[in-house]
Amino acid sequence: MADRIQPPIEFETPRLRLRQWLESDLAPFAALAADPQVMAFLLPVATRADSDALAERFKARIAASGWGFWAVEHKDSGEFAGFTGLNAPLAALPFSPCVEIGWRFARKWWGQGLATEAARGALQIGFERLGLDEIVAFTALGNLRSAAVMERLGMREDAAGAFDHPAVPEGHALRRHRLFRIGRPQQR
Numbered sequence: 781m782a783d784r785i786q787p788p789i790e791f792e793t794p795r796l797r798l799r800q801w802l803e804s805d806l807a808p809f810a811a812l813a814a815d816p817q818v819m820a821f822l823l824p825v826a827t828r829a830d831s832d833a834l835a836e837r838f839k840a841r842i843a844a845s846g847w848g849f850w851a852v853e854h855k856d857s858g859e860f861a862g863f864t865g866l867n868a869p870l871a872a873l874p875f876s877p878c879v880e881i882g883w884r885f886a887r888k889w890w891g892q893g894l895a896t897e898a899a900r901g902a903l904q905i906g907f908e909r910l911g912l913d914e915i916v917a918f919t920a921l922g923n924l925r926s927a928a929v930m931e932r933l934g935m936r937e938d939a940a941g942a943f944d945h946p947a948v949p950e951g952h953a954l955r956r957h958r959l960f961r962i963g964r965p966q967q968r
């Protein structure tokens with residue numbers, strides 16, 4: 781399923797379009813990555829080149845498998861707001877193999893329920909189109925806004941599953957992560 785070349789899955793929610801990345805997303809994505817408040821609980825994206833490369837990786841994964849971290853466009857304005865989607869983490873995590881759901885929005889789009897709306901759409905794609913049995917989410921301990929999205933989605937915290945993220949250096953304040961899980965609707 782994940783490794784076949786497929787046309788990109790793209791979809792809409794009431795206020796948002798989740799789609800393949802465009803060249804015009806790169807500048808607003810770099811601006812978001814340069815905002816210390818957006819990046820407070822994430823490892824830094826140091827340069828514009830790093831931000832472009834990250835977007836390129838997201839785009840390549842969607843091109844290869846049909847799904848991934850989609851660019852999120854605000855339908856009314858046509859503006860790029862951030863990304864949301866599904867990802868098979870490259871790092872070996874204690875609960876691998878897994879598919880995670882994740883999100884990152886520019887600050888001007890916070891506080892409107894947009895991350896939860898985009899993520900609900902992505903969960904639906906994961907369960908109904910990709911046939912996943914479970915989707916996980918994880919976040920650094922202090923990232924209460926992100927954990928609140930997980931809770932709003934109906935994800936359950938696996939308290940025993942808290943883990944040190946192997947991509948975060950030992951001793952770094954963001955190393956310890958909380959783990960949340962959600963199963964296919966009929967299994968809940």
Ligand SMILES: CC(C)(COP(=O)(O)OP(=O)(O)OC[C@H]1O[C@@H](n2cnc3c(N)ncnc32)[C@H](O)[C@@H]1OP(=O)(O)O)[C@@H](O)C(=O)NCCC(=O)NCCS
Pocket residue numbers: 817818819821822883884885886889890891892893894895896897918919920923925926928929932
């Ligand atoms: C994590 C992140 C996506 C959460 O964004 P968010 O806007 O707080 O989350 P939601 O989309 O669920 O919005 C919920 C808020 O919108 C409010 N809201 C307003 N209108 C709403 C509506 N129509 N529907 C739902 N909620 C609405 C809710 O009351 C809630 O407000 P609160 O934060 O004051 O409690 C955002 O903070 C972010 O991009 N952070 C930086 C990147 C990051 O850390 N990513 C996660 C890494 S694990």
